[in-house]
Amino acid sequence: MKFNSPFKAEVAGTGIYLPEKIVTNRDLEKILDTSDDWIRARTGIQERRVAREDESASVLAVNAARAALAEARLEPDRIDMIIVCTSTPDVLYPSTACYVQKELGAFRSAAYDISAVCSGFVFGLSIAEQFLKAGRYQHILVIGSEVNSRIVDWTDRSTCILFGDGAGAAVIKRVETSERKGVLSSHIYSDGTQTDILGVPGGIGRTPISHASIDEKQYFIKMVGNATFKFAVKRMSDVALEALEYNGFTTKDVDLMIPHQANKRIIDAVGERLEVGPEKIFVNIEKYGNTAAASIPIALHEARQCGRIKPGNLVLLTVLGAGLTWGAALIRW
Numbered sequence: 370m371k372f373n374s375p376f377k378a379e380v381a382g383t384g385i386y387l388p389e390k391i392v393t394n395r396d397l398e399k400i401l402d403t404s405d406d407w408i409r410a411r412t413g414i415q416e417r418r419v420a421r422e423d424e425s426a427s428v429l430a431v432n433a434a435r436a437a438l439a440e441a442r443l444e445p446d447r448i449d450m451i452i453v454c455t456s457t458p459d460v461l462y463p464s465t466a467c468y469v470q471k472e473l474g475a476f477r478s479a480a481y482d483i484s485a486v487c488s489g490f491v492f493g494l495s496i497a498e499q500f501l502k503a504g505r506y507q508h509i510l511v512i513g514s515e516v517n518s519r520i521v522d523w524t525d526r527s528t529c530i531l532f533g534d535g536a537g538a539a540v541i542k543r544v545e546t547s548e549r550k551g552v553l554s555s556h557i558y559s560d561g562t563q564t565d566i567l568g569v570p571g572g573i574g575r576t577p578i579s580h581a582s583i584d585e586k587q588y589f590i591k592m593v594g595n596a597t598f599k600f601a602v603k604r605m606s607d608v609a610l611e612a613l614e615y616n617g618f619t620t621k622d623v624d625l626m627i628p629h630q631a632n633k634r635i636i637d638a639v640g641e642r643l644e645v646g647p648e649k650i651f652v653n654i655e656k657y658g659n660t661a662a663a664s665i666p667i668a669l670h671e672a673r674q675c676g677r678i679k680p681g682n683l684v685l686l687t688v689l690g691a692g693l694t695w696g697a698a699l700i701r702w
């Protein structure tokens with residue numbers, strides 16, 4: 370059912386923060402049985418960022434949020450809601466968003482986290498879209514922030530090469546207009562039958578912290594790489610098509626596709642399935658690896674910075690993450 374609202378949800382500002390420390394593939398060659406050639410060929414990644422010990426997800430998030438608020442020319446006390454999308458929160462609770470709220474001084478906002486891993490930002494954007502189009506709120510800050518370096522096993526060459534740290538934020542604003550612009554629609558899904566192919570099994574409920582669970586490295590990312598790869602290609606393509614069809618478009622109408630930056634080969638395969646040429650696909654995985662929930666907002670910001678998104682452009686976001694979770698959003702700029 371289509372939801373016809375007099376309100377639209379527009380991106381009013383974006384910002385990013387990347388930790389300074391760069392870890393290249395060559396650096397990883399020194400600690401792992403791997404090679405720069407293998408990592409580039411299988412993933413497209415050349416380097417990734419690693420946060421300092423004092424840079425937790427909330428610290429990264431606050432830096433990205435300040436940049437987004439500056440572009441939106443918005444004072445923190447005008448934010449109605451802060452949604453932090455993260456799978457590497459500062460602590461189990463309170464939410465990372467509450468730390469962000471305190472640092473920003475955004476005390477009028479409801480602040481909470483959502484956990485949809487690499488799909489997080491599109492899930493967060495979808496929540497923001499609903500609140501804004503319902504007319505309930507005016508400004509919502511959606512942030513993807515991750516310190517994946519804390520949960521990768523640096524001795525596991527099949528996972529640690531993939532991930533990186535970073536944060537991206539967007540101020541989403543309610544506007545009243547008859548024009549067809551802003552977030553046109555968002556489409557989010559989950560499949561709980563695939564919880565075993567990608568996750569961090571150790572945790573409070575199922576595997577209470579013990580010497581044994583630490584020795585078994587239960588608090589690190591475990592992944593069945595090729596199964597995740599296949600799901601990513603199919604789900605990201607299918608949901609992208611759904612978003613286009615829902616709005617009466619085809620892939621030919623897309624000006625820029627921003628896919629989740631998990632693996633360059635996944636991105637290429639999605640492009641081929643959708644028949645969207647490389648010139649219309651934004652890629653920055655070579656610099657940052659997979660930054661999970663931060664991947665889309667970092668890419669969105671960089672795409673805007675380098676002039677790849679112009680007023681009137683149709684921008685398609687498509688993602689997949691652990692859960693499994695997946696989703697797409699279509700934005701008319």
Ligand code: COA
Pocket residue numbers: 402403404407408411412487526527528530592593594595597598601631632635659689690691
């Ligand atoms: N360096 C060198 N060799 C490596 C390696 C590394 N960093 N990692 C794995 N290998 C080896 C494997 O041990 C295996 O060796 P074997 O044939 O002797 O057993 C070989 O390379 C092939 O492994 P495989 O897992 O089949 O490679 P792949 O082509 O599937 O690539 C991934 C592995 C992880 C890069 C790929 O599966 C992937 O990107 N999956 C999706 C991951 C993802 O996107 N996750 C997040 C989703 S949000």
